[in-house]
Amino acid sequence: MTRTQDWIPPGVDITTPSIARVYDYVLGGSHNFAVDRDTAETLKRIAPGLRRVARLNRAFMARAVRYQMAQGIRQFLDIGSGIPTVGNVHEIAQRIDPACRVVYLDRDPVAVAHSELMLEQTPGTGVVHADMRDFERVIGSAAVRQLIDFDEPVGLLFMLVLHWLPEESKPVELMGDYRDLLAPGSYLALTHATHDEQKQDLEDLGDAIRISRSADQVTPRTYEEILALIGDFELVEPGLVGCADWRADGPGAIADPSSNDYTYAGVARKT
Template identity: 55%
Template sequence: MTLTRRPDWVPPGTDDTVPSAARIYDYMLGGGHNFAVDREAATRAEQFMPHARGVARLNRAFLRRAVRFMIDQGIRQFLDIGSGVPTVGNVHEIAQDANPECRVVYVDHDPVAVAHSQLILDGNDRATALKADARDPSRIFGDPQLRRQLDLDEPIGMLFLCMLHWIPDEYDPAGLMRHYIDAMAPESYLAITHITEDYLPYQVREALRIATRGGDQVTSRPYEEVLTMFGDLELLEPGLVGCGTWRPAGPGDIAEDPKLNQVLYAGMARKP
């Protein structure tokens, strides 16, 4: 990539020598917006966890179910924090297919993710992408683009999918989530997925160590810690469970190996 002309979707100044979580995830889902370093990191990680791509697809399947569930509850505006590189079946596609009036704001700190989001959203006046750090909710909620798209006095669907494990303990992710929850209007919904070592400790730990070498680090967390991130919201049935076992709608939503369904915790809660 560094020796040839870069594609138009690569923003100036992008470092293609360090793997990016957003681009690794894009590669795992079969997307085309990643660099050689991302593919190499993903391949090394798969040596310890051969079904890593399957886990990525379970997370994407949960996204579909979560957005559709929120639509069924009357939600018409969505905030996706840590949205990554858009691939097929992203939030705006699912939501606007169900109801063209739906509005979506994507937030990510990866310049490639944001630049490509803006590219595919060009001409869509009900969706936008912001480059911002999830650790700065005041900056996100105060952004003029977000304010134009979302009415924070009305219920929203907020998604933190495979996002909060990128927030180190020093930033107090549960405390950080309180700021986001406080900004949600009553009748809003929050969906979270988070990686854990509770069931496959060695495989998950080694896969993450290799995939994140040289980049941001992942903090895997146990059930009790992930649960605190929902604050005092009402957790919906079946509670905080393995990603593949949260209301699966078909065979593609759940892995054949039961342990793979438990690599990510998934849950959804409602604000009274």
């Protein structure tokens, strides 16, 4: 194995694209393969604003974490966290309070391996290799049991991940399980692809991902369908809006009306 590939975990299929690695490439990362880069370039030709969408998502995540910190949240569970890049949840949270605890979860082995390597010397952090659909495995994992106290408020993050769940995975029921787990005062922050404004682009993106043979297939949802994932949690102002519109006057805001049409973002509180 070459020196540039010694970060690849055993058994990784480098002939089939991974959405985690495609996203890493779109954000300018280096933990991806030719098949991921080819897929990303195809998707960018269909939706030229894709890189901006990824940046809007990261900027929203940072603002959402800082908002939750201001409300007293000191433990976070980042579901579908992906391959680490600049401005990860623990970096934002522990800069404000070094005692914050953060657990990252992903099913992609490259994302997990790189996260474990990055966090080796970082107290109060953990990594779980699991599929978010395996609820019992997630909450029963060693890192979650050691670092997350569900009797206290938790910040639960789903950044650009729930649209990879098809309807047959029963995402509304799954999200109900996660919401029921949380103590009052907890927060749910999410971003989710929508076809409310860019229906043709999202359909074309879905077709391209299917052709690429990726194991992940996108299921964009409407405003009302995304609200159903939030359930009875109370959305904080300004509600469920485009990523760039959520508290856009805060640090890290990016103005981009066209790319903003592809996703909804929101933060909701359990009362």
